[in-house]
Amino acid sequence: MKSLYYMLISLMPMVMFFDIIQCSDSIQVSASYLPYLQFRDRPYNVSGSMRSLHLNDVPVLIQSGSMHYPRIHPDDWLSMIQLVKSTGINCISIYVFWSYHEVEPGVYDWTSERRNIFQFIELAKSEGLLVLLRIGPYVDGEWSYGGLPVWLRPFTEKYKDIKIRTVNQLWQMEMQTFTETVIKYLHPLFASNGGPIFMVQIENEYDNIAHAFPPADAVAYMQWASDMAHSICSICYWITCKYENVDIKTNNANNNYYSGDWLRNIHWPKHNYTQPGITTENWIGSPGWTQFGSAKPHRPIQDFTYSITQYIAYGAAMHNTYMIYGGTNYGRVVGRTHTTTYSFDPPILEIGIPNNNHFNHLKHLLNTINYYVPALLSVGDNPPPLVNITTKGVASVNYTSPTNISAQSVIFLINNNDKLDQTVVLAGSSYTVSAWSALIIDGHSKAIVYNSANLSDNTLFKLITAQFKNFSSIQYLPEPSLISSIFTNNNKYKLKKSSFHVTLPVTNTSVMQEHYSTTLDKSDYLTYTTSIQLNESDINRENLTLRLPMRCESLFIFLNGKWQTSIFTQANEFNVTTILNITDLKLKPYSIVELKLVGATMGLDSYGIHLENMGRGLAFKLNDTVIFNGKNIVSNKWNYQIGLIGEDKEYFNPINNTNLPWKPISNQSPNKLSNFNWFRLTFQTPANLINNSSNLYQVNMTGMYKGLLYINGYSLGRYLTIKAPTKDPIPLCDYRGSYDPSKCRYDWGEPTQILYHFSAHLLNNNGKENELIIFEETDAIPTQVYIKITAIESSY
Template sequence: METFSVSSFLFFVFLAALLGFRSTQCTTVTYDKKAILINGQRRILISGSIHYPRSTPEMWDDLMQKAKDGGLDVVDTYVFWNVHEPSPGNYDFEGRYDLVRFIKTAQRVGLYVHLRIGPYVCAEWNFGGFPVWLKYVPGISFRTDNGPFKMAMQGFTQKIVQMMKSEKLFASQGGPIILSQINSCNGFYCDYFSPNKPYKPTLWTEAWSGWFTEFGGPVYGRPVQDLAFAVARFVQKGGSLFNYYMYHGGTNFGRTAGGPFITTSYDYDAPLDEYGMLRQPKYGHLKNLHRAIKLCEHALVSSDPTVTSLGAYEQAHVFSSGPGRCAAFLANYHTNSAATVVFNNMRYALPAWSISILPDCKRVVFNTAQVGVHIAQTQMLPTISKLSWETYNEDTYSLGGSSRMTVAGLLEQINVTRDTSDYLWYMTSVGISSSEAFLRGGQKPTLSVRSAGHAVHVFINGQFSGSAYGSREHPAFTYTGPINLRAGMNKIALLSIAVGLPNVGLHFEKWQTGILGPISISGLNGGKKDLTWQKWSYQVGLKGEAMNLVSPTEATSVDWIKGSLLQGQRPLTWYKVKSLRKVETAYPKMVTLYTRIKFYSLYEYHVPRSWLKPTNNVLVLFEELGGDASKISLMRRSVTGLCGEAVEYHAKNDSYIIESNEELDSLHLQCNPGQVISAIKFASFGTPSGTCGSYQKGTCHAPDSHAIIEKKCIGLKSCSVSTTRDNFGVDPCPNELKQLLVEVDCGITDINGHGS
């Protein structure tokens, strides 16, 4: 994701011209000022970003099918240079990096592809997708008119284009790739964006569905009502392609997260959550939006809108597709107040900050603020009662060895590690005279360490002394703390930690990481002692990394300590549990590593089901600061209940013809595959209030609400209930606008299809 609101350029690559030939099964892709044309037909294209390295190949079929079922036409992905070319000329397109397989999966389910080769991607991805070796090309300057940069960029881009051509994946070859290298508007709202040329269509390449999470920060979400409003407003102003960033965010596996301090989870509050499950009501509400837009497609691409004021904050955008045929978007821009407008001699109620879509200029089929889709309640359910851990501790007393180097002064971290590890040891020795006053009961000396980022753990004579860290906005920091020194030589070991390399910013290739000083000890008899320019030894990575303890085979090559975890709760400890069986559940197809820790931004880690074997699974964790492994458990994520809300679309008014729509006036509930609605926890038609999980009856309540919902829904995978007052026997309050609130449980079905 680019972290700016609007980019002023639109770079079109026409694939037919790029390839120079056409096959007999080719798709022609052109454009005019209204829209992209596919085989000569103007299209409203609905797109969603799914990044192939952030999920597993085994997830791709399911993700693509859900995207297709959700109303998408196009899947959008960046191409991540650093994973494909980790060193110059050495390429990797296996596993999660199998770009060809990803694109063919999209084609198989009937989706087009927008391939954004970059090679800069931002995307909260490590180093913005650039390989670290690129930083060391002589004379290079990233993202500028720079010869070395353009030469390296050209080599990778041509590699990707040639690969796509050889697999016949471009549209002109009969493949699904219809767009490449397009970037226009990125932001939460883009209705005021216009192309840089009058003959180009209006495209929105990144409609942000949520936001990323950083360690120590809040978990952001975006209400689906606001997202739907932003998209509808973009379309009513002539937009013809919009792309959700993200449609499925996924997971920053391994060391791919950028930042610094971007979390492992890249859920992004997307319609498909980190695990690939439907996020309801966001997924369903957007699906209904897409269906409504497609009903208007012919009118939308046939004419520019005629805009009419319906009030101080209300407008109508009308698109004509021929005599007597039109589609209309009725908008209320007030953020707090609902409005009633008259359009074509009919009265329409418009909630605050909403747009109603009328494919025939008469009948409302969708309103952005009226959500008739259920809210899914998910829980982490235990899979294994207890994990039996073994521990291995990093030796902080005898650091160094053949792998270290010694120089005078402090070195920039990435220059030393070349990003092969997040960890770099800075080690030195300090002699302390026996005459120092602090040795006879005085105040302890203070160590001060200035770091460019991102975190540091301090060890004095092998003992942990303290930690400090920066933040995403301010990665540089200073550690200051008392230290225990003894007479004679003392070993100071500073473990510097990189928490994701920067992915955005002016010339971020020149940004620095690690301990650059000054470093000093104060409180000595002679005052302050500067350690910055004395000899420092360096060791890249941890011993456990060098021994590859995360490998199932290598994890058995060291002596792991069994027994009480209390003995293992110390800094820099590896934990291992083996002989795990595969989680026995047909759905959902994911499990989660769950840590019960308060105040952390991230305590759930996605473990893809495809990573697990039927038996003899080995799990290895590394804990920097001595966390309690007994609080770690393996869980499965499941939908356990649903909440639904639906509102009577209009109160009775005999003065005007009242538009009505069964779809808008209905509540829809649907459990996940393998589940049925097993219990009704709450149901009230009238004036109930509250939020999902804490609904309450109001002063107006239809007494048969619970019985009616129970009759229509119990034992079924899905059900729909109309909010018409006739459906509930009596009208409990004839002069009030009523709503229906329902909360149900979803239970697993047995082999006979019965719920539990």
């Protein structure tokens, strides 16, 4: 990836922190855009006033971008930080994902897989970037259970009385312990030690759920969170997000598509004009509103840059792009039904190159703002007024020193009317401001240096692509746990054990077990098995009925080892009624049959009120029933198998799978196989498409439906290829007017996600073959799978 970065910076004018260089026809970038370089490795303090944040009392303007270390392969961390930096940002915003680090109560992992947050922050430091550390520890972030660990749920005895995100002793104790642990572990990287972490967030978007609690409890909880945070680190600059009622010592920030009016009409008045305006999330790429089965979102860059320009003009101290680079939901970390990609149409694509829809136009804006930072901050805590130029929505903000006419100055013209282009005269010059757009005008030359509606600066990168289908072999192996019976010859029960757990962590015979409290999130799959004795009237029927509540995405039903039916749903709860066919089982009166239910989940909800009550699985609530041919069998003895045998034995690991009895698939033999198979596709690493450019890889999962994907033993996450609904006609996408997630969607009638990214660092370059391992739940045609390869045209 490093070679790609160096090729990119040769193609794009790079902002250098040690000098001032030309970056467009009219704008140069000031050296002050990387303020951390003045303080790196020297202790500094952070404070805030109405107009700006301050490092050692030096006012700064923070242009930030979100990127999440667990969603990026560690070998790509540096190159992606460098590419993000090239947009003109001076800060990286990251969440700390509690469930990813405290893997068991009191057991922390800061180094394996993509968990080395310390190293990631040190890389940001090496590039001169500040870091906003968003501890939460509830973060949402489309992470399963909002980033909270699954063991912190009321389905276990220890936490049966827990209520999260409110006044509750169990929750507050665990929240404080984790916050203390993070602060202690990352302490060397804080501002007080010369590190890049200059700001820390406690809690997240609390106003979204405050209504679910008594008002006094909501206020008391957030006041406690603020006091707790300051007791852990009294010299840290603490913020929260979307809760204006917290005390003045914790800075409230905003999450929204537009923050200009919030700043002037809500935030400043609420806090007596003492708190700077901070936005922790201005959404582009919309990963939070993209689920499997939905059309893909697109926020037009003209709307995004209009919102930033308006916010900066109105007096923002810090703006953050969420996500500037989204990355990939590797493994099974993502929240329920959200896509494996976390990068729908962001400024930098998931494969790690600039997005032609957004990149250069956004970069031009950020660099223009960086150049005018001296003028923007020269006013101190006396921001210029917002002057209405017309009665139809055009306003101006003029950052000009009244005492020093030679000082840098800048004028903003903002047209907040979403329909009318308007022409105005300002200081003797005439300007046409398109509807829903903003102009940045140099105060001395009166030249327009940025126009949010004009995309002529958005020079495109030229890409070439190829399809790689040259697999050395394509093989398959049925999942063993679903093709064998649990009965011995004398019909005695035989419990199948999984090494995931020696014993189940929960025992409750009155209901079936809730999925995550049983599996502890070791697998998406939980198999429930019981035996049922049939009477004579049952045997005389051709069919039996089964009814039960389903709170998982997939359910597979087997009777005496024979597959009966499969159900897939994205509903939170689905009441199943199905017919079981027994005509081929050759049963006698009083025979014992085996009922096997395989439930598969796709994560816990990442957002919502009273998350602790949202379990997953089959019939685990007290009043649930499982009706088998008229009889409630919910209290039967149920045996549980956690996960798949192939997961337990790591069929996806090249070290373990070479001696397995893989069966070949060829184009001459039947390609379509029945449910529950592991597939092994082997191939040599392809040569680079072009010289001086890195290949970028995605697996195209055409022919497959739903399952798990691995490359050389590394989990690329879940895949699901269901299509979005069709829409005819497709609405036109007009950037003018307020954006929301239902606006400007594309690929109606197409799979939400067919491409699954993996880092080039995962491939073997020593002549050793690579293994693409797929576990597929349903029938599939693995011969249609191929690898899409992308590269930037080096001659551009």
